[in-house]
Amino acid sequence: MENIKNIKKHTIRFLPSGLPIDVADGTTIMDAARKAGVFINAPCGGDGKCLKCTVEVTSDGVTTTQLACRYKVTSDIDVTAPEKTASKIAESGTSRKIDPLLSEMISKNIEIRGIEQPLVMAFDIGTTTVVGYLISAESGETISTVSRMNPQAQYGADVIKRAEYAMQSGGEALSRIIKDAVSDMIGEAASLAGADRQNIALVMLAGNTCMNHLFMGFPVRRLVTAPYKPAQNYSPVITAAECGINDSGYTAWLPNIDGFVGSDTVAVLLDVEMDKLEKPSLILDIGTNGEVAAGDRNRYIVCSTAAGPAFEGVGISCGMRAFTGAIDRAEITPDGVELGVIGGGKPHGICGSGLLDIVAAMLKHGVIDESGRFSDEDELPEYLRAMVTGDGAERRLVLARGSDSASGKEIAVTQKDVREVQLAKAAIAAGVKTVLRQLRISFSQLDGVMLSGAFGNYASEESLCTVGLLPRECAGKIVHIGNAAGEGAKLAAINYNEYKRAVKIAENAEYLELATNKTFQELYIEEMAF
Amino acid sequence: MSKIEEIREAVGKGKSKIISELVEEAVAEGASPMEILNDGMIDEMAEIGEKFKRNEAFVPEMLVAAKTMKKGVETLKKYLPDGADKALGKVVIGTVAGDMHDIGKNLVAMMFESTGFEVIDLGVDVPAEKFVEALKADPEIKIVALSALLTTTMQAMRDTITAIEEAGLRENVKIMVGGAPITQEFADEIGADAYTADAASAAEVGKALVS
Numbered sequence: 001m002e003n004i005k006n007i008k009k010h011t012i013r014f015l016p017s018g019l020p021i022d023v024a025d026g027t028t029i030m031d032a033a034r035k036a037g038v039f040i041n042a043p044c045g046g047d048g049k050c051l052k053c054t055v056e057v058t059s060d061g062v063t064t065t066q067l068a069c070r071y072k073v074t075s076d077i078d079v080t081a082p083e084k085t086a087s088k089i090a091e092s093g094t095s096r097k098i099d100p101l102l103s104e105m106i107s108k109n110i111e112i113r114g115i116e117q118p119l120v121m122a123f124d125i126g127t128t129t130v131v132g133y134l135i136s137a138e139s140g141e142t143i144s145t146v147s148r149m150n151p152q153a154q155y156g157a158d159v160i161k162r163a164e165y166a167m168q169s170g171g172e173a174l175s176r177i178i179k180d181a182v183s184d185m186i187g188e189a190a191s192l193a194g195a196d197r198q199n200i201a202l203v204m205l206a207g208n209t210c211m212n213h214l215f216m217g218f219p220v221r222r223l224v225t226a227p228y229k230p231a232q233n234y235s236p237v238i239t240a241a242e243c244g245i246n247d248s249g250y251t252a253w254l255p256n257i258d259g260f261v262g263s264d265t266v267a268v269l270l271d272v273e274m275d276k277l278e279k280p281s282l283i284l285d286i287g288t289n290g291e292v293a294a295g296d297r298n299r300y301i302v303c304s305t306a307a308g309p310a311f312e313g314v315g316i317s318c319g320m321r322a323f324t325g326a327i328d329r330a331e332i333t334p335d336g337v338e339l340g341v342i343g344g345g346k347p348h349g350i351c352g353s354g355l356l357d358i359v360a361a362m363l364k365h366g367v368i369d370e371s372g373r374f375s376d377e378d379e380l381p382e383y384l385r386a387m388v389t390g391d392g393a394e395r396r397l398v399l400a401r402g403s404d405s406a407s408g409k410e411i412a413v414t415q416k417d418v419r420e421v422q423l424a425k426a427a428i429a430a431g432v433k434t435v436l437r438q439l440r441i442s443f444s445q446l447d448g449v450m451l452s453g454a455f456g457n458y459a460s461e462e463s464l465c466t467v468g469l470l471p472r473e474c475a476g477k478i479v480h481i482g483n484a485a486g487e488g489a490k491l492a493a494i495n496y497n498e499y500k501r502a503v504k505i506a507e508n509a510e511y512l513e514l515a516t517n518k519t520f521q522e523l524y525i526e527e528m529a530f
Numbered sequence: 531m532s533k534i535e536e537i538r539e540a541v542g543k544g545k546s547k548i549i550s551e552l553v554e555e556a557v558a559e560g561a562s563p564m565e566i567l568n569d570g571m572i573d574e575m576a577e578i579g580e581k582f583k584r585n586e587a588f589v590p591e592m593l594v595a596a597k598t599m600k601k602g603v604e605t606l607k608k609y610l611p612d613g614a615d616k617a618l619g620k621v622v623i624g625t626v627a628g629d630m631h632d633i634g635k636n637l638v639a640m641m642f643e644s645t646g647f648e649v650i651d652l653g654v655d656v657p658a659e660k661f662v663e664a665l666k667a668d669p670e671i672k673i674v675a676l677s678a679l680l681t682t683t684m685q686a687m688r689d690t691i692t693a694i695e696e697a698g699l700r701e702n703v704k705i706m707v708g709g710a711p712i713t714q715e716f717a718d719e720i721g722a723d724a725y726t727a728d729a730a731s732a733a734e735v736g737k738a739l740v741s
């Protein structure tokens with residue numbers, strides 16, 4: 001006990017808010033920021049590997065750039081954390097009109113409280129982005145939509161990192177910040193609509209299994225270590241007050257299917273009405289985990305394929321998420337490359353849909369061959385020779401020179417990046433094929449291929465087929481269904497029968513484990529080539 | 531092109547259908563079996579490994595080349611002095627408990643094999659005790675190679691090393707670790723003898739460790 005008193009304390013001021021916090025000598029800025037509720041993105045969870053957590057530190061009038069997770073505080077300092085930028089999220093998909101029907105319990109509650117204009121809210125809790133919809137419980141109309149980055153990103157970009165933090169330091173912090181964000185978003189959505197947040201009778205949530213577990217405070221050890229199974233698929237319906245997100249109303253989650261197929265997938269399946277599909281269809285959500293569902297109403301199989309974050313622009317040399325400044329479209333012509341940049345202006349980096357386009361164009365123009373190898377100088381078409389430089393892993397196609405990029409740094413796609421794309425696309429392509437084989441249906445028998453989520457929404461059909469993420473037979477059948485998870489969560493929020501339907505859909509889904517599947521392993525290697 | 535060059539090319543391009551024939555022909559033409567092994571196959575495989583390291587070749591190319599070489603060695607075996615293809619000794623390899631990722635581990639195993647080690651592959655999701663048992667069963671094992679692809683199974687690597695220590699076998703073997711989330715720092719922390727980022731370097735370092 002003696003020692004504790006002797007530990008030196010320093011004051012950190014986080015700018016621009018000016019929020020001060022006292023911390024013990026040797027505390028990292030990252031830990032201090034987490035404690036102070038200041039957001040600093042930490043994709044690698046604070047291992048000092050991703051170099052993305054840079055902040056400006058002013059100590060004794062001198063300002064330097066530092067890694068928040070590595071810098072240990074030894075004096076009073078000011079810290080400026082970068083502004084959060086909003087990402088491009090998939091807009092609402094094809095909204096289905098539905099008559100509101102609340103459960104008896106919720107209706108009774110509304111009656112008792114004498115609410116005149118009852119509201120419900122639906123949330124899609126993504127690993128990266130959280131989206132909330134405020135809906136009239138009388139008309140079923142969406143009144144306002146709010147979105148923001150998932151604040152848990154300050155504990156790591158992927159679910160495993162966050163779960164590890166929860167295992168080591170307890171899950172309270174992670175549960176608290178996401179609930180706080182949801183509570184905040186409820187307030188924001190209500191004030192946008194000029195409504196009273198206490199009129200919200202029900203908050204319906206959907207998200208991947210880990211997001212569900214961290215939110216609810218369920219143990220995550222079994223989820224991220226063997227056997228990789230959820231602690232529970234169903235979450236209890238509790239009051240929003242008990243949950244800590246609102247003073248009145250109730251909170252419910254859609255059920256999970258398995259450890260890596262969560263209630264967000266269930267929401268997607270509700271949105272596409274899996275239980276009514278007469279003809280076989282394929283539904284695909286490409287994220288760090290590719291969730292695959294296929295079949296018809298009589299039999300459908302779901303699985304999760306660990307693609308990794310390449311198509312989210314993560315782990316790619318000039319990759320970025322789909323923010324302003326990201327190259328999201330690209331084409332190679334004999335006159336050079338044509339780039340589409342989100343928000344116009346000079347490009348800052350490349351996001352998933354841009355990367356997909358570029359790799360597809362590189363294949364078509366012979367910059368890389370079918371094995372993914374960069375062509376030698378003499379194999380390159382004349383018009384591209386000036387744009388390809390470097391050797392080995394660093395051999396690259398330059399899309400924008402330093403002078404043409406927003407950051408002043410060259411933007412290029414390297415040999416290493418192409419390999420990352422191969423690993424990711426192979427995982428998804430092999431997952432899809434394994435599921436179809438299990439169902440004994442071929443691509444030509446598919447009635448439709450539905451792509452949901454941010455990447456799926458912006459990925460071009462032509463490029464998807466060129467790189468072989470989906471086979472050519474799918475061309476013409478691909479439909480972008482937007483943020484189907486959000487849409488599904490909305491349906492379940494508005495109408496109790498839809499919620500019950502979602503539960504049935506989850507129960508009837510056949511889960512396929514890929515980790516022990518021989519067919520998957522063979523196909524995975526096969527699919528690595530383009 | 532000499533027969534040995536043809537063999538090299540067949541290995542490099544993964545032409546497993548013609549490799550046995552080529553080997554027989556080379557022997558019939560009087561090429562020395564050891565030369566066929568070293569210059570025709572081991573060297574070529576090492577080169578593929580190098581290309582893989584530089585990202586110029588990828589997983590499928592490595593796999594077909596290794597498969598081709600394996601077939602070639604099988605044909606050549608009857609002409610080789612006993613154990614010549616496994617002169618460097620024995621390696622036991624596996625993906626640690628709780629982890630089912632095996633592609634990287636397989637590549638490492640293949641590179642070890644094609645460098646001249648005899649590889650005992652325990653597969654995936656291998657509990658620490660199984661490594662200990664394997665070591666007890668075969669005192670000739672010189673290297674234990676552990677693979678992990680999940681940040682959550684890195685701990686199982688530590689447990690495996692501890693188990694080997696507790697069984698009193700640590701002095702007998704060199705322990706190598708690898709897999710995407712592994713770093714040199716982590717390898718040092720858990721007391722491994724070596725870490726490498728790729729399969730070709732793994733076999734090279736392994737060779738250096740036993741000689």
Ligand code: B12
Pocket residue numbers: 158160161228260288289304305306307308309420423424427514515516521524589628629630631632633634635637638675676677678679680681682706707708709710711725726727728729730732
């Ligand atoms: C293929 C894959 C799978 C396949 C595995 C198939 C198989 N039979 O191996 C399947 C679909 C089954 C799978 C399942 C899971 N996966 Co997975 N998977 C991948 C993926 C796409 C590629 C891994 C790979 O094969 N790389 C290629 C090989 C060649 O590289 P490598 O293994 O690193 O090996 C090289 C070096 O590391 C080194 N090396 C390897 N071993 C050794 C050993 C020694 C001794 C030495 C010296 C060197 C060395 O040499 C190799 C060659 O140079 C990655 C993401 C990615 N894009 O990388 C995710 C990834 C590894 N998986 C991940 C996850 C989370 C999972 C699951 C938990 C979840 C899920 N979605 O189902 C499950 C767990 C299953 C289990 N029980 O283990 C995460 C891990 C995240 C983390 N923080 O830990 C990743 C990174 C994806 C992601 N970002 O989400 N996965």
Ligand code: FES
Pocket residue numbers: 041042043044045046047048049050051052053067068069070
């Ligand atoms: S380097 Fe600091 S969070 Fe990744």
